[in-house]
Amino acid sequence: MRQDWFSDARFGMFVHFGLYSAAARHEWVQSFERLTDADYRQYFEHFDPDLFDARALARTAKETGMGYVVLTTKHHDGFCLWDSTLTDFTSTVAVDRDLVREYVEALRAEGLKVGLYHSLIDWRHPHFTLDWTHPRRDDDDARDLDAGRDMAVYREYLHGQVRELLTEYGDIDYLFFDFTSPDEKDGWPGKGPDDWDAQALLALCRELQPNMLVNDRLGIPADFVTPEQYQPTAPLVRDGSPLVWEACQTLNGSWGYHRDNTDQKSATLLAQMLVDSVSMGGNMLLNIGPDGRGAIVPRDAATLSEIGTWMRLHRDAVIGAGHSSFVPPREGVYTRRGNRLYLSLFFWPMGFVHLPELAGKVAYARLLNDGSWLRTSVSDPGQEADLMTPAGQAEGTLTVHLPVQRPDVLIPVIELTLTD
Template structure:
């Protein structure tokens, strides 16, 4: 196995946690058509203002969200402090474009208090983009990219002034709420979009922003979307099927997944992922030495909609029984059977069965390495056998011979009624 890069993310709480909650919420939630609605529909400031004027998150209950995360087995939670539309969820001293000025609530403060009360790590998402700020230079994803006077609009804009604003807001966030455990910056795009230049690390002064982040919050975990190396990488809406490696060294990663393809509330998008698929994605992440963060997008009033809550409840039921195969677990140095994958935690090996075999499952290389086995969900014993490697009389009545060193498990015929059945194997000394 490649050496693991020694960073706070690789060695600290994040690998132990393995599972987190993303919360995308803002005035775009009222449009209910994706968090990029302003860009997709090229909505100018005046038209977008209707959402700001009517923003009233009366059902945003940070304590309820934090409890739901904790119950679902998540160990950290990340809130969008500001998304690309520029609207802030805290009482910023450098803008009136915030929840504190519009509806009198510092939603970041509420979130931090609630998440800490549940014993979870606190994370902030902060957009580097800002489609509201008058000095942010219009680019190929900006809502005004096709305005007839875009060149004239850009002529008076100054990214230097915008950088000062961006850095000032980051300093506010990292000095006003106590210890912050994770910073998820989003995002750098140095390539042309729509024939217009993108924005790279120099536009944000990423090196200085990262240095400031670390100076203000020693030990904080920072992602890679400043366009310079951070502590971990963030594959979005796809699921790695192997450990991620850079120059022969394993790097920490976090699969960023939505419930239905949208981060912000999208009322008419009904393509919700099956809870069993999400559980398998989480298991696959851990088996490949990664994390998974799963997003909820509260609706325009701040409520977690019933469909999203139902998915979280299903994951909570599974994690209540199977959390020890996830938290603090990682990849195993054994080849799993075709039916599933392994995770390993100390002297416990966990076989996550993605399909249910009839009666027997064969585990190469584990003969003599397992002293006891049980279904993790109910603690019921699973039989262990080492079959002879040579053909036997009446072989039609028993499992086929297996290669030397193979351990055979005898399973019940009926699949356990859980999202992903897990067999817990108690390992002996090597």
């Protein structure tokens, strides 16, 4: 099935890069600050991605343990990172570089799956009707400006650009549309599936790239769902059936480069979010926002390096792993891969960790970071405690004996080989 590679990879990189990267104050800067096209034009005229190195980006993703990458082909401002024939608001006009082509070729060279992000919204297009996101929504003549616009013309443009992306760059593995929000806000409408002709757009994707995954943000069911900036607390299901899903997360709350935002998540927290997602049968897509010159900023590179160091030792607990029906102890979460059960410990207990349901079901236990054996025992609920075997646990509990010193890794992981 088309999502098999996706559920195996579990971990991907999101890359938000565009004109807003030079503005360096959030990818929605044009909307937040109500900038006109003329105000925003300076970022196009001075666009200079001289440090955008797609090969280095692909290597970084691979070294971090990621199996796929998703690049913004066009964000809500309408600026295109490829050689679109339908507009002159492109990287090829600005700097004579097709960044999408550079990116696709670099990912394939590293053996990574190719993902594209494409905004359904386009604030620059003259026929994109005003809504609650549009930068011109507060203008005195906003209603008059909107009156002359025709979404049918814009839909033709939207479908045409998707056709370009899906026919000019070979096999594409993943397409992330963004975003559908039909509810009214501040007196302006949102936009829903009818605005995109979502059924026809999804059919176009199926026709041109039948093996490609498409997310749920056309506003109609597709291949996977995309919780954003929050962590689910249980496996996602619909009508009793499990859903394929991916949590989209940022390093600091902003998708595009935001120079003055230092609210950086720690590598430990991000690794916990990753294994937490996998424990519930989901993926995590972790975003970076390259700076105005296209470079991965040092603070992001340092965090990715820490995660990559952890992944090199603990990848088996993530890649190819998924949800386990066993109930984990309070100290962490389980992921499972075949007959291997992985316990990621979010905090380190003193001496022992007690695992309900697992007595008689584990043949071997070890710390994954160094492969060192861990003693296990099964306590008798009625026996007296001694120095080697704790008592008082429920019947069927397996106890794993731990060293006092916590391993010096982001998250210690115990690998349990199951007997069946």
